[in-house]
Amino acid sequence: MILILQADLGEQSPIFQQLLTHLRGFSGIHFRVHQEQGAEQLLSEIYLIGDTKQLRIEDMEALPGVEHAIRVSREYRMLGRHSDDQRSNGFEYNGVRFSQDNLHVFAGLCAVDTHEHVEQMLRALQENGQVCTRMGAYKPRTSPYAFQGHGKSCLPWVFDLAGKYGIRVIAMEILHESHMDEIREALEMTGHPTGVMLQIGTRNTQNFELLKAVGRQQELPVLLKRGFGITLEESLNAAEYLASEGNTKVVFGLRGMKTNLGDPHRNFVDFAQVPVVKRLTRMPVCIDPSHSVGSRDVGPDGIMDVFHVTAQGVVAGANMILVDFHPDPATALVDGPQALLLKELPWFLEDVRLAREVYEERRVLAAAQSLI
Numbered sequence: 179m180i181l182i183l184q185a186d187l188g189e190q191s192p193i194f195q196q197l198l199t200h201l202r203g204f205s206g207i208h209f210r211v212h213q214e215q216g217a218e219q220l221l222s223e224i225y226l227i228g229d230t231k232q233l234r235i236e237d238m239e240a241l242p243g244v245e246h247a248i249r250v251s252r253e254y255r256m257l258g259r260h261s262d263d264q265r266s267n268g269f270e271y272n273g274v275r276f277s278q279d280n281l282h283v284f285a286g287l288c289a290v291d292t293h294e295h296v297e298q299m300l301r302a303l304q305e306n307g308q309v310c311t312r313m314g315a316y317k318p319r320t321s322p323y324a325f326q327g328h329g330k331s332c333l334p335w336v337f338d339l340a341g342k343y344g345i346r347v348i349a350m351e352i353l354h355e356s357h358m359d360e361i362r363e364a365l366e367m368t369g370h371p372t373g374v375m376l377q378i379g380t381r382n383t384q385n386f387e388l389l390k391a392v393g394r395q396q397e398l399p400v401l402l403k404r405g406f407g408i409t410l411e412e413s414l415n416a417a418e419y420l421a422s423e424g425n426t427k428v429v430f431g432l433r434g435m436k437t438n439l440g441d442p443h444r445n446f447v448d449f450a451q452v453p454v455v456k457r458l459t460r461m462p463v464c465i466d467p468s469h470s471v472g473s474r475d476v477g478p479d480g481i482m483d484v485f486h487v488t489a490q491g492v493v494a495g496a497n498m499i500l501v502d503f504h505p506d507p508a509t510a511l512v513d514g515p516q517a518l519l520l521k522e523l524p525w526f527l528e529d530v531r532l533a534r535e536v537y538e539e540r541r542v543l544a545a546a547q548s549l550i
């Protein structure tokens with residue numbers, strides 16, 4: 179059960195203390211307090227864990243400081259949607275709002291290579307009104323002999339360049355908790371010219387110790403990719419690890435599944451599950467068309483598969499798109515074959531805009547049905 183407390187109730191206030199004393203009196207139930215300072219108010223929630231069936235909602239709502247009590251109907255206690263759960267979804271980070279109701283494009287390099295390429299990419303993004311990007315500094319590679327990313331050494335100049343071109347959020351994968359510390363140190367050292375969304379890749383979805391470490395900090399939001407060989411439920415539970423440790427600023431990423439049935443794409447595209455994740459949880463949902471499709475193959479209609487699957491995800495309500503671009507794919511050190519060209523950026527953005535418009539119209543159509 180979740181108790182939503184009145185806004186701005188500090189943990190030291192007598193009402194809060196009185197409530198905690200009362201909760202300590204319940205046998206077989208322990209609790210965890212979660213507080214989040216929003217732009218306007220302090221929000222507090224108390225998660226009751228254990229035998230909560232014995233508790234009545236009305237009794238809990240009568241307790242001091244409690245505004246609303248929700249019976250948790252699903253396994254994902256913190257990130258899930260529960261019946262009678264009117265809590266808003268999403269979060270704001272570095273001036274950008276992420277929620278199940280909007281959409282951001284994170285176009286960028288799969289892996290940081292040269293200063294020149296990063297600058298060309300960021301300049302193109304600014305010219306096209308974009309404030310988010312993807313830049314890999316730490317790369318999980320199948321072969322130990324393949325380029326592993328520039329790591330810590332590229333962070334200061336990548337962050338400075340991002341700031342120069344007005345980028346507010348960079349999605350950057352980490353493979354180890356020390357990478358998170360390196361990113362936070364580099365942001366500090368450069369004076370926070372930009373922000374970072376920590377990406378946990380599909381190979382680490384169930385790296386529980388990494389999830390716990392990332393969840394313990396609340397400063398940087400997290401993009402958790404679905405595991406490519408596990409069930410959706412297992413991946414959603416992985417997201418819940420982040421939240422249970424304290425970080426609820428989580429975006430869930432669909433990126434295709436590893437299966438032989440995936441051919442002719444690199445992975446079997448799973449964007450039909452965008453609405454499913456939105457129904458089960460309150461997380462914004464990201465799609466990664468590049469790592470799903472893995473090529474620049476074009477249909478007879480002149481539209482690349484990457485564009486097609488992006489549109490499919492957006493028409494189904496996706497909230498974020500992570501997509502590989504490169505100024506010169508032939509020299510890219512990672513994933514060149516699936517990268518889009520800078521000259522294709524305006525086309526891609528326009529295609530996304532069209533698909534989003536269709537989604538908005540579909541929502542209006544659905545709302546009109548419920549009025550009939």
Ligand code: PEP
Nearest residue numbers: 288379380381403433469
């Ligand atoms: C990536 O986005 O660069 C990446 C490696 O993705 P995934 O973890 O989905 O393979």
Ligand code: MN
Nearest residue numbers: 288469512513
């Ligand atoms: Mn890649």
